Amino acid sequence: MHRFALILVAFAVAACGSSSTATSTDKEPAAPVRPVSIALDFTPNPVHAPIYLAGNALQIRKPGTGPDSLKLVSTGKVELGVLDIHDLAIARQEGVDVVAVGALVSKPLAALIAQPSIKRPRDLAGRTVGVSGLPSDPAFVKAIVTDDGGDYSKVKQVTIGFNAVSRLLTKRVDAVPAFWNAEGVALKQRGLQANEFRVEDYGAPAYPEVLLVTARKTLEKERPRIEAALAAITAGLDKTRARPDEAVKVIAKAAETDDTKLVRAELDAVLPIFADGLVLDRAVLQEWADFEVRIGLVKTKPSVVDSFEFNP
Known part of the structure; x- marks a missing residue:
């Protein structure tokens, strides 16, 4: 999916250690000593709203001519990055030691x-997919x-x-692989009542599409600052x-x-699936x-233990 190549908080181990959780209070969290x-991963959009409303704890870097968050994180030029979960799998298969420390959304967007x-989907036999x-x-x-x-062939x-x-x-x-919360919403705004075949309805688990990642060496060196940023x-x-309304503006x-109007529609689409x-x-x-x-996205099964930090 094209944005796959393109789209946090302190965590406490949940009961039985099966997941990571982050806590928040009514008080403003303490900002890092210096912004993180x-x-x-892409042009600012509603998925990034929690980042933009995080206050002065963050120094946000927009992408250049293409998605470059992985490169910037892995080389230590930035401390956190927004990354698609599939790009994380591919990167780790290639030996890039980045780890996810949180999820922005709780479900697939593909x-x-x-x-x-x-x-x-089966109707696409003999049809054209872009x-x-x-x-x-x-x-x-x-x-x-x-x-x-x-018949995929x-x-x-x-x-x-x-x-x-x-x-x-x-x-x-006749069809395109894309994001239902972005292209899907834009098409509806333009009057096309397209059909959406969401990947979790066709064999995929409810994985968190958009992650917050950091280099392992950065996490080891800057853990307190990363936690404050999260x-x-x-x-x-x-x-x-x-x-x-503030987020839209x-x-x-x-x-x-x-x-x-489009930004609000995209935000309304993603609000229910932000990761608590x-x-x-x-x-x-x-x-x-x-x-x-x-x-077939990767050849070997990603190691969940190595790819995700459950207690940063």
């Missing part, structure tokens, strides 16, 4: 978004179509870059839920857009690790 730098005439050109896209198309009993794939919305609106493709982001999540300004306390659920992540191998 954090790199976004979907195969199709023209209204496509009633289910992919970004990144290796993760075909893996997800195959996973969703195959789980629905379709008969799906025609064309590379369209990151133009999912325009290609669907102009009917140049607490501030958790407070930012509370503010986002309590004051969504902040995100619209950061994204340099006047389309606050930025929690990481160990059991779900074990299922996710199996899923990554099953769809």
Whole structure:
């Protein structure tokens, strides 16, 4: 999915040690001695609202010409980064020692978004699917179509870059792998009642799509500052839920857009699935690790213990 290559708080071990939890209070959390730098995975959008409402605890870095949060985190140029969970699996397979310390959302955002005439994924046999050109896209198309009993070998794939919305609106493709909370919402705003085949309805566990990551060496060196930054982001999540209108204004300004109607629609879509306390659920992540191998996104099963920090 194209944003796969693209989209925290102190944690306490939950009962039985099966997941990590973060605590928050009505008081403002203590800010780090100096702001913690954090790199976004994509253009500012409502998924990032808790970060933008975290106050002066963070120094936010927007992406350049492409998603670069992983590179910035792994090289130590920033201390935290926003990263798609699938990019974490790929990075660790390649030997990059980054670890996730929290989740921004609690469910997958990935979907195969199709023209209204496509009633289910198996209907894409003989049809055209637009992919970004990144290796993760075909893996997800195959996973969703195959789980629905379709013949993936008969799906025609064309590379369209990151133009999912325009290609669907102009009917140049029958479907695209994209994010239902972003492209899906934008298409509805433009009047296309597309069908969304969400990956968790086709064999995927309810994994947290968007993670907060850091380099292990950074965590070891700056643990108290990372914890303070995570607490501030958790407070930012509370503010986002309590004051969504404020969140819309902040995100619209950061994204340099006047389309606050679209920003609000995207925020409304993601509000119900923000991860409470930025929690990481160990059991779900074990299922996710199996899923990554099953769809061929990585060759070896990711180590949940090594990939996630459950008590930073």
